Amino acid sequence: MHAGTVRRRHDTTAVNPRAAHLSLALRHVAEASGQISRADIAARTGLNRSTASSLVDELITGGLVKETGATPRTRAGRPATALALRDDGPAGLGVDVNVDYTAVCVVDLTGAVRYKHVVAEDQRGHTMAEILDRINTLSRAAHAAARADELTLCGSAIAVPGIVDRDRATVTLAPNLGWRDLAVTEVLPADVHGLLDNEANFAALSEPGLLRARASYLYVSGQIGVGAGIVLDGHLYRGTHGWSGEIGHLTVDRDGPPCPCGRRGCLERYAGQEAILRAAGVSSDPGTALGVRPTITLIADRARSGDTATLAALTRAGEVLGATLAGCLNLLDLGHVVLGGIYRDLAPWIAPEVEREVATQFLGAPWARPTVEVATYGPEAPAIGAARSVIHDVIGDPLRWLNR
Amino acid sequence: MHAGTVRRRHDTTAVNPRAAHLSLALRHVAEASGQISRADIAARTGLNRSTASSLVDELITGGLVKETGATPRTRAGRPATALALRDDGPAGLGVDVNVDYTAVCVVDLTGAVRYKHVVAEDQRGHTMAEILDRINTLSRAAHAAARADELTLCGSAIAVPGIVDRDRATVTLAPNLGWRDLAVTEVLPADVHGLLDNEANFAALSEPGLLRARASYLYVSGQIGVGAGIVLDGHLYRGTHGWSGEIGHLTVDRDGPPCPCGRRGCLERYAGQEAILRAAGVSSDPGTALGVRPTITLIADRARSGDTATLAALTRAGEVLGATLAGCLNLLDLGHVVLGGIYRDLAPWIAPEVEREVATQFLGAPWARPTVEVATYGPEAPAIGAARSVIHDVIGDPLRWLNR
DNA sequence: TTCGATTTGTTGCTGGGCACAACATACGGC
DNA sequence: GCCGTATGTTGTGCCCAGCAACAAATCGAA
Incomplete structure (x- = not known):
């Protein structure tokens, strides 16, 4: 379920x-x-x-x-x-509205991705109506593609970078999109009721091993901020309000650099995208559109070529991230971490540090060595996870499909 | 359930x-x-x-x-x-084996404590056999008392300060008792199968509001170490191995004072009992038997009389504890904290600090103000919670009682 | 006071769905 | 070819939830 x-x-x-x-x-x-x-x-x-x-x-x-x-x-x-x-039965539609791209995909009952389309364009240059219109257009195309593939869309889900109210299917606050109290699912085709959730949560659901192994893990999603999806026994744990996984503002150092959130020394200030860029000596001017991916691949290129400042920045970020995650694992008694988002691209340099920190700081390590894994999907993870959540609902309550 | x-x-x-x-x-x-x-x-x-x-x-x-x-x-x-x-039906037997006392209690179906007996004696002066013998004696007395009260003991549970393997009903490691791989529940009366868990976990179950409100909260248990019990939707969350709630070694300051666990700046080094005593200028010589309670009441007395060093120590401990708890609340999206153990006795000075830190650092605060509460029970909380867990099992599966 | 309206609890009936047992089916091993 | 073994199907009985009708116990209004 x-x-x-x-x-x-x-x-x-x-x-x-x-x-x-x-x-x-x-x-x-x-x-x-x-x-x-x-x-x-x-x-x-x-x-x-x-x-x-x-x-x-x-x-x-x-x-x-x-x-x-x-x-x-x-x-x-x-x-x-x-x-x-069956791979020709119900399918789920997943949409991901992020700051610099919009993605849709269709996942069939087996979990396979049957259709995928990403439009890389910064939303900040567009009005809300334009964004919603694009979502609508992309969804229609996905709908048609699914039908052409003999699939029946039976539900949809939208991932957004922000806080959502799932019960009301409303985006409470998405700062980077400028959204507030927006019922975004209404732009979806009417015959598929829309789910809604945070990107990190849906991304956590994109891992293929989830259903097969009834897994428990912490999916860390590095973006401009740092979020996490908590998966317990194969189910996403969303917390009492649906805001679980907010690890970006866990305090690393009470005397550390100030954070826009008002605190000091938050994890984001060490392991967030901006912090890594700054520490590596790369300008992170938000004016250079299409920000996220290119700059991160730039960082990866630099690291690959052995740039010392970049390597030091990544090592430091991995250390701090690993130490923080170790604390989360101790609190939740989880033995598994999945590195997603930018950490997936930077995994060659980040993962070893995280692994070491987690191995030494996880209190249960003597009895159960924790494992660190790199996410299966990259930027398309939230969309895939969103679509997969629709499939999970079908599996959780097949009667609704059977007597539709 | x-x-x-x-x-x-x-x-x-x-x-x-x-x-x-x-x-x-x-x-x-x-x-x-x-x-x-x-x-x-x-x-x-x-x-x-x-x-x-x-x-x-x-x-x-x-x-x-x-x-x-x-x-x-x-x-x-x-x-x-x-x-x-009914208050004359099944009842649960709860046992708490701690470093400096042993407690037993009987809780009836309504959750009321019907019998309670605490023996305050430091275990460190006794052999394992002696401790087990005392448990057995106390359990028999509780058993007799329950029968005299027209109650039928239908199960038992033991709380221990350490790591347990619930499936095998075995204490994996209880450093302060010197136990390792000990099947402690075997000393209980044969007709009540024994459950086993950590003190903090059982203490979390002692809160009376748990069942009534289907609550979600973090129960913080301050002892020599600092532990927590995580209650989600009225159910104890135990993690993949049963070690959840280990917050004592969350890192407060990576450059802080060294901790016996091998790390630096762990929460215990700021908000643990020893740390508070030291910061308040009170000797915490472990040779002075019956350590825990008296020294904590001493601290409370000093604080009440306005001793500045003590007040500063408590303020500092509350601050650090509150900041750490805020991080836990952010991760888990919980809106409620219960202060138990020594923090209950020190609540007049600790709670305001915790409340302030949590209120300012909980990211969901603008939408849902987090609450901080003082635990209902003091040192008897683990025993009561243990007994109550037996009752929960009856409520979760009444058939086992009905056709017994 | 009497009678209808309303809510609670009980009883007899019906049907869905699961367990059980017997049987048909399809293999491997001797 | 026969026996042992495991799978899948069929028929039967029983448990139990839903439904409807009814008895019980109150309130309110004529």
């Missing part, structure tokens, strides 16, 4: 066993894609074989699951028929 | 609707004690009135719920019969 919409925030409501079991069976198919049979589902869930069969049949006739021939026969006995998710 | 034992760590198993609904009904009775009727339960859960009646009847015949006359009649219509938890 996707932690967001279907979330049993108050699990004080009655349970529908059929719906729960359909989701359960579908989840097992998704987690062990292509290598699972009806009997396996029965064994793993504790349900009776006949019940599992009935559930799978309903999922098959509903167009969510298909049989994929027989499994490789190993033991004696009748060979099982393998089950897998 | 209690997040610990009954926890759907992998919610990959079939659901038993009857069990879930019994728990649901019982939970509603517990949350709205004395002011709820069968019809209310039906309305709030979405279950049919007849179903709610059936569930309540089963809970009544099982000895978990009772009718308490009629409700004050306000509107027209047949007056409802109020329901409440």
Whole structure:
């Protein structure tokens, strides 16, 4: 079940066993894609074989699951028929509105990205209406592409750089876009109700291992700010208001340099994009449009060519970031960190430092060595994660798709 | 459902609707004690009135719920019969083994503490066998007291200062007790299976508001170290290994004083008991037995009499603690902190500082002002929370009690 | 006071869905 | 070719939630 919409925030409501079991069976198919049979589902869930069969049949006739021939026969006995998710059923539309680009993508039930389109253009030169219009146009194109690919869009989600109110589907505040109390999902095609969340949160959902391994990890997204998505047991933890993961303003040094937020020595002042650029001696003039990517690849180029100032800046940033993350891991008892955003591009220099800091400062290290991983997707992560969240909702409540 | 034992760590198993609904009904009775009727339960859960009646009847015949006359009649219509938890049914046994005292208590289904006994004696002068023997003796006495009070002990839980492996019911490491890989729950009466957890975690469960309000908060437990229990939506969050809440070694200042853990500038070095004592100019010689309480009350006395060094030490500790907690709240998006352990005794001087720091540094403050609260229970909190965790398990799975 | 309106709790009925058992199916091994 | 084994299907019974009708207990108004 996707932690967001279907979330049993108050699990004080009655349970529908059929719906729960359909989701359960579908989840097992998704987690062990292509290598699972009806009997396996029965064994793993504790349900009776006949019940599992009935559930799978309903999922098959509903167009969510298909049989994929027989499994490789190993033991004696009748060979099982393998089950897998259909890749021509429901699909999710993901949109990412960032400061200097807009991205849309379509993800099918298996989690595969079936369509992707990125428009790299700084939003700051455009009015709100123009931005919304672009979102609308891109969404329509994605919608058409999905239909041409025999996919049925069954939902959409928008990632924005800011604070959102998910219940009201409203952007509370997105400073870099100049948005405040904006119901942005209304520009989406009417037949797909729109979800909404922070970029870091959706980016965290883009990791492919999430569903398969029922993972718990901290996804760190380095951008102009530094955010994080907290994934616990395969579910995004959003906090009481939906603002979880605000690590950019954790205090590194109470006597450190002042931060626009009013405090001193925030993590962003050491490991944020601007701080890295400044420490490396690169001008970070916001007037040079298309800011984010190019400057970061510039940094990477410099580091690759051995520029000492750049290498020192990255080492320092990695150290500070690692130390801060170690604290987060200690608080949450998480054993896994994923480096996303700019840290993914800078991973060759940042990751070792983070790994070292985390290994030495994680208190559980003697019993469980923490791992640091580089994100699978780069700038397209929020859009993919957004689309995937739609898929998660289908898997969490397949009945809504079945009797649509 | 209690997040610990009954926890759907992998919610990959079939659901038993009857069990879930019994728990649901019982939970509603517990949350709205004395002011709820069968019809209310039906309305709030979405279950049919007849179903709610059936569930309540089963809970009544099982000895978990009772009718308490009629409700004050306000509107027209047949007056409802109020329901409440029985206080003469199942009860939980809680044990707290700390460095300088051992505590046991019995909590009934309503959450009330029905028996309590604390033996203040430093464990460091005794062998492991002696300590275990004392636990056994105290437990037997509590068992007898519960029986004399017409209560039926249906489970037990032990709080220890250290790292535990809940699945194996084993203390992995309790430095101050000298324990390592000890299956401490085996000394409990055989008919009550023993749970096990860290003191801070159980202490967090001792707060009475937990069940009623489905709360989310950070319970900070100041002792020799500084620990925390993370409560999300009324459930204790224990992390992937059960070590969550380790805030004592969050870094306050990377260039700060060295800490025995090998790092520098850990929170404990500023807001831990020893640090406060030292900063206040009080000797913290560990040779003076019965260390914890008396020295803390001494500090409180000094502060009350206006000793400037003491007041400065407390202000500083509160500041640093508050700043660190603000970071935790930002990461987890929690809006509520409970100050427990020594911070409860020192609350008059610590709490305002914490409150100020949290208010200014919590990023969500403009939309949701964070609150700081003083813990309900003092040193007995872990034992009470341990006992209460047993009760939570009964409420989370009443069937196990009903067909015992 | 009486009668309708209203809300609560109970009872009998129905149907959905799961467990169970028996059976058909399809292999491997001897 | 036969037996053992594992998978998937079919038929049966039971649990339990929903539904509707009814009894119970109050309020309000004529």
